[in-house]
Each structure stands twice: as structure tokens, then as C-alpha cells.
Amino acid sequence: MGEPDLTELGKALADLQENLVERLVAREIEKKRPPLEIINELSSGMDAVGSRYKQGEYYLTELLFSGEIFQSAMSRLKPLVAASGGRQFTGKLIMGTVKGDIHDLGKNIVVMLLECAGFEVIDLGVDVAPETFVKALQDSQVPLIGLSSLISTGFDSMKETIAAITQAGLRPSVKIMIGGGPTSEGVKNYAGADFYGPNAAAAVDIARSVLTGSASR
């Protein structure tokens, strides 16, 4: 999919012009534009970043920097959104690093990008036991769970987590994606997951396809 048409603000974010984004957000706030409209422009900019990442123009560094610019802008807009009635999220999912693994870098990057893309994320943290995933799923009824691990001993933890979800009778109503350093399609099959995300942008695409039913932008 190509890059969407961008406004000046969206393009500034896509081009990683941090100072320009800050000035334009301030300008739009001063003009009393509805904050959700400004957020939508920023989100389009993030979509363009994702597009450039998939095309190989941007790398993880650009993804992260764009996320920081976005979150900085959001810190100014969130109070205005709350005052105007709140923001509708595109969907909700659970994320966590599986039991035995305390690495959170990859998971945190994915969570940040998911939130930038408008998803609400229940982040269970690291070293998450299978039963904790099950309880969170029972409480939230989300349709998607993301399991992360940076070490190969995490493969079995992923498998055990999915087995626990199955045992709890929840498997038919949830899709499961995995990701992290040594994971692969083979590990996805081994663990019994539905999707494998080779990178953070792929995780957002999976979330979009599962939670909104739409293809990647």
C-alpha cells in the first residue's frame, strides 16, 4: 500500500521534523481545532513512517524517533482529548513477555507503535506466567494476544501459555501472535500461535488485520 495523502503536520512527522511537529501542534491547538482531528493527522504521519519502514527507507531508529515525536505531541493533546470526551481506540489487545524472560525492549517498541496506531494495549510486563495471560484474557475478553521473547527458552513458555489458554476454553475466541529475536514461523507452528511478526511494524499490521479487519496501510 502506498503512503497516504498527508497534511503539513502528518508530513512533518513522517519526515521526523521534531521541532516543526511541535510548532504545528501548538498552532493547531491555538486555532482551537478539535484535538481528535490533530491526532488523526499525526496518526497518518505514523502510518507513513510505517510504510517507509516496510519499504526499507526507514529503520528501527526512525520508527522509535517518530514514536517519541508522536508521544510528545500526544502529551499536549491528551488533556484536551479527555476534556472533549475521550478518544476511541481502534481495538484492544494484551501484550507480554513470556515466563522466564525479563527482556522488554522488543515488547515495549511494539506497545509504543500499537498505541501510536490507536490501539489500547494491556501490557502485562515481563516474566508473565501462563495463568496471568489467561486471567487477563478472561477479564478483558480481547481478541488478540501478543507473546514476546528474546531467548530461545521462551519457545516452551509460549507453547505453555497457548496450552493454558486452550485449557481455559478461550482459544477459539482469541488470535495469538508471537515475536522477538529468535522466534520464527517455525516457532509459531511449534508453539501453536496464529501469527509471527518478524518486526514491530509487522506486529501493528497483524493487530490491524485482526482487530479492524483491514489490511495494512
Next chain:
Amino acid sequence: MKDTMSKEERLQAVFRLQVPDRVPVAPLLGYFLSKYSGITSAELWSDEKKRMFAWEKFYNELGPIDAIYHDNSSEPLSQLWTIPMKTLWPGKELPPTAQAQQMEAEVMTIEDYQSLIHPGIIPKTQVYGIFLTKILRRTYTGLPQNLILMIPTLYWKLFLDTLWFRSFRKLWEKRGVPRLWGSALMAPFDNFSLLRSIAPFSRDIFQRPDEIAAAANACVDSFVFLSELVAGIIGTKRTWIFLHRSSNSFISPQQFKSLSFPSLQAITSKLAAKGFDLILHCDGNWDKNLEIMLDLPPRKCLFQFDGTSDIFRAKEILKGHSSIYGDVPAELLATGNPGEVDQYCRKLIEIVGRGGGFCLGSGCELAPDAKPENVRVMLASVKKYGYYA
């Protein structure tokens, strides 16, 4: 067919891009050693006798292999010296069978860049060492916090570690098994990325790129000094350079070229001029960083790939210039079957090993849950397929 070279001769032929008698194999054993031998990870770190037992059991039952490498010692400082992050250890913060895990946090400040670029009275040969010491003071609580006590304590413990590595090297050399590398350090750019942590460092790349490059370059002479010192004590004139955050998994080839490569090129050139061979441990994807590697000293570098890069394309680009190591993936060894492992090793040997310049190995360290039968097949494949006619 039979071996007609010593293991050291075979390794030298690989570095020189000459054709050895066969492809060597030298996996990075990691926690597979403890799992296979029935000891805990904590014992691998802390119990010298059990560690030796683990090596013997592995070598006698699954081996032989063509080189041993840096392994754990009783004092984790050598690992921390390479990667000075806050680390949780098996048997301490973690269960005894767990792997040591690093926690990424912002422990390097923006001011640290300037301290490297303008070190004041600190000699150039000490800049990187002092930087690592400063970071360790922030991340490791096992040393006195007072610098006047900390520095000699740290260096004494590192010296004892190095003596242990030397004795381990000599023990295995008596059996004809060389050590793959002597000294080991992380490349300065990669260390900055880990120690600033990824999000602030990503910001640094856009807000202060010149500072990153200058700080990395300021570490070159000290990196060379430390490598020479440690390798001299251990007795193996090969230096292992850990690279991951310089990969395309994190940064663009343009960023690699301008921010990381200059210091890497200077380090490898200076060490090569002193007679060192270099082992560049390239974790992550390096597909777009390969062409520029042709500017590194020829016939002196061995590139270790972890399964994320296209090792077959790497052979096309680096052949005639540098040798390659790898890259049987952790996932294949843990979840695959012996037939699949045999097939992949054969492919590596026949394609990447064509004409020499290849050492078979694991993609980074062997996972503790690698199936022993798969490891056995990997090690045996060099004698099954790896003899050059």
C-alpha cells in the same frame, strides 16, 4: 577422508582465505554446556570444577570441535566488561537454571559523550577503559563505589579472570584445540546504543550524530590497547568484536557508514597492523552493511552471522576478502530434527564453504534447549561434507 592439518592451521587457513583440509566447526556453546552436562547455569558461572566437567563431557560425547572460545569464569566481570549493563544472574536474582539476562536502561548520559571526546588528562589508551569503569560503577553493585578502591579492585579481578582464561587456553592447547579468540569487547557505537538505551539513543542519532561518531572514534586507541593487553596475557592474538546495534535491524546503512563504521575501521586496521585477526560477531541483520566491509583489512576478518543475515549473499560479497562463520539457527537446533540440521549444514558447507574461508558454527550461542542429537549432527557434518578434495 582424514584431517591433515592441526586445528590452529585450519583456522589460520580460514582467516587467510586459503583452502584448509576441511571446514572447521566451532560452535559458541553458551548455556547449552550447562544444560547438556546436567549442571545449573549458576554452577557454570561459579564452580570451576563443574565448568571443566561440562566442557569435558561436551567435547568427549558430542565433539570434537575445532576451537574453544571465551567461556564463563567465576567472576562475571569479564562478561560485564564486554557488556556493562545491569544484569540479573542465575543463582542470585534468577533461578539457578536461568540464563543471565541484561536489563536495558539509560545508564549512559549525554554528558558521557563529551567526557569521551574531551577526556582531559586521561591518556587516549585509557579512555574506553575508564568509560567502561564509570558505567560499571552505575550498573554493578559488586564493587566498592569509591573510585579509588573500585578501580584497582576491578582491574585486579579482571586480571585474575584473564589468568583463568589463559590457563584454560593452555589446557586445551595441549589437546590440540586452540582458543577461537583472545580478547573480547563490544564496539563503542554498539555499547553507546545499549547503555543510552534504544529510545534515547535513537533520539541521539538525529539530535547529536556528530557527537556519537566523535565519541566512538575517541575510544579507538583505548580499544586497541585493551585488546592487545588482554590477548597478550591470554596468548591468542585474535580479538572478538561484538556488534549488534550497528546492524540494519536497528540502523540504516547510511547511519552505519557515518556513525559506527569509522571507529570500527580504525580499530580493525590498527589491530591488523599489530598482527591480530578480528572476529566480528554480527548479530542481527547485516545485509545492507556488507559492501562497506570490503574497506576493512583483507584476509584478517571473520564475520560471525546469527541466522538473521543472508549468509549466502554475504559469501558472494565477502569472498576473496573476508571469511565467514555461522549460522545454524537456534530455532533449528531447538525445534528441528537431525535431518533438517544435516541438510542445512550441508548447504552451508557446500555454498559458503566453497573455496575456503568458512567456519561452521551456531547462529550466535547454542540455546540451552538445543537438542543434543541436532548438535551432534551439526558437529559431524564437517567430516561428512566438509573435506576439500
